[in-house]
Amino acid sequence: MKKLISIIIITFFSLLLIKAQGKKSETLVVNDNQEAELAYNRGIESFYSKDYKKAITEFTSAISFKKNFYQAYYNRGNTKSEMKDYKSAISDFNETIRLKPGYAKAYFGRGVAKINNNESKTAVRDFTKAVTLGKKDAQTYYYRGVAKFLNENYEGSIADFTQTIKLKPTDAYAYNDRGSSKKQLEKYDGAVSDYKVAIKLKPQFPVAYVNMGSAKRKMKDYEGAVADYSTAIKMKPDYYIAYNNRGSAKFEMKKYDEAEEDYKKTISFNPKYAFAHNNLGSVYMKQKKYKEALQSFNKAIEINGNYAEAFANRGNAKEMLRDFKGACNDWKTAVKLGIKNPKVFTEGCK
Numbered sequence: 001m002k003k004l005i006s007i008i009i010i011t012f013f014s015l016l017l018i019k020a021q022g023k024k025s026e027t028l029v030v031n032d033n034q035e036a037e038l039a040y041n042r043g044i045e046s047f048y049s050k051d052y053k054k055a056i057t058e059f060t061s062a063i064s065f066k067k068n069f070y071q072a073y074y075n076r077g078n079t080k081s082e083m084k085d086y087k088s089a090i091s092d093f094n095e096t097i098r099l100k101p102g103y104a105k106a107y108f109g110r111g112v113a114k115i116n117n118n119e120s121k122t123a124v125r126d127f128t129k130a131v132t133l134g135k136k137d138a139q140t141y142y143y144r145g146v147a148k149f150l151n152e153n154y155e156g157s158i159a160d161f162t163q164t165i166k167l168k169p170t171d172a173y174a175y176n177d178r179g180s181s182k183k184q185l186e187k188y189d190g191a192v193s194d195y196k197v198a199i200k201l202k203p204q205f206p207v208a209y210v211n212m213g214s215a216k217r218k219m220k221d222y223e224g225a226v227a228d229y230s231t232a233i234k235m236k237p238d239y240y241i242a243y244n245n246r247g248s249a250k251f252e253m254k255k256y257d258e259a260e261e262d263y264k265k266t267i268s269f270n271p272k273y274a275f276a277h278n279n280l281g282s283v284y285m286k287q288k289k290y291k292e293a294l295q296s297f298n299k300a301i302e303i304n305g306n307y308a309e310a311f312a313n314r315g316n317a318k319e320m321l322r323d324f325k326g327a328c329n330d331w332k333t334a335v336k337l338g339i340k341n342p343k344v345f346t347e348g349c350k
Contacts, residue, residue, distance in 0.1 A: 036065035040072050047079055055079045070099035074106055081109065086117035104133035108140055115143065120150035138168035145174070149181055157181040172202035176211060183215050191215040206232040210242050217249050225249040240269035244276050251279070256286050274303040278310045285317060293317040308337035312345055 043058030059076035063069050077092030093110035096103060111126035127144035145160030161178035164171055179194030195212035199205050213228030229246035232239055247262030260283045266276035281296030297314035300307055315330035328349035335346055 033066045036062045036069055039065065043075060052079050052083050068099050070096045077109055081113050086113045089113040090117065102133055104130045104135035108135055112143055115147055120147045123147040124151065138164045138171060142174055145177060149177065154181045154184045170201055172198045172205060176208045180211055188215045188219045204235055206235040206239055210245060214245060222249045222253045238269050240266045240273060244279065247279060251283065256283050259283050272303055274300045274307055278313060281313055290317050290320040306337055308334045308339040311337065312339050
């Protein structure tokens, strides 16, 4: 990577973390405590009516009448997950497990909550425990695959998504995510094959088109990538990541004016998307519009102050504007932030 020549383009693919879980609160009758039973059943009704606040109130009431009511803790945890209160949901699943150590569904529920609470490492253990306790369905393997993907255990995620597919051959999400795992391992042909199956199973699947486009871009099939990104945009006109990635494919094709349009479109949908500002700056560098490039890199850094690539690119722009001191300062910052090939950027600096 050389200064003035290599401009860093960021392209993201989406891994679909959350699909419809098909999870229902368990309706259980508790005969030894009428008050707890009534409150619990009201909680169930409120859950199904999507009145989650009321459901939590009722499950809490049920627990107040019966302290060891593990089903109420479990369903309160499910309800809190629906409300995206994952930390509190985990606490309820913890209590469920304390009261009922062999309850596989509680481990599964806690695992899903942990994924959403950025605790994917321990989530894997929860899903594995659920499997050990007998919950060997497609759903459990799928989410364990997601957790392994987030832990960068791509071989492991492929194994779990493959098991998901064996149990549920029509699961488009499992094919999509297995494709993304293969893509991370640079198995691009296999990734494209999985994305194609995902799309066959779910034709209106813009995420899969974006992912397939990104795999094709890695294979230097830029025209194919542009076509896939364009299809995703037709399905979801405000899909800013698709615009960003299409811009990256066009950038590789040296269609800088078209790439500029796509990056600007990305920014119009999401002004806080730092990658698009960085990429737009990269286009301006190619167009020798160094002042405009500087402004774009400034914006990327304003949004994300730890964006190493944007600092490196801003250093390049400053060098072209004869601000050598400023360029060196930016390159040094990029190195501190972990930029690859650090010596290339700082070798000319004092």
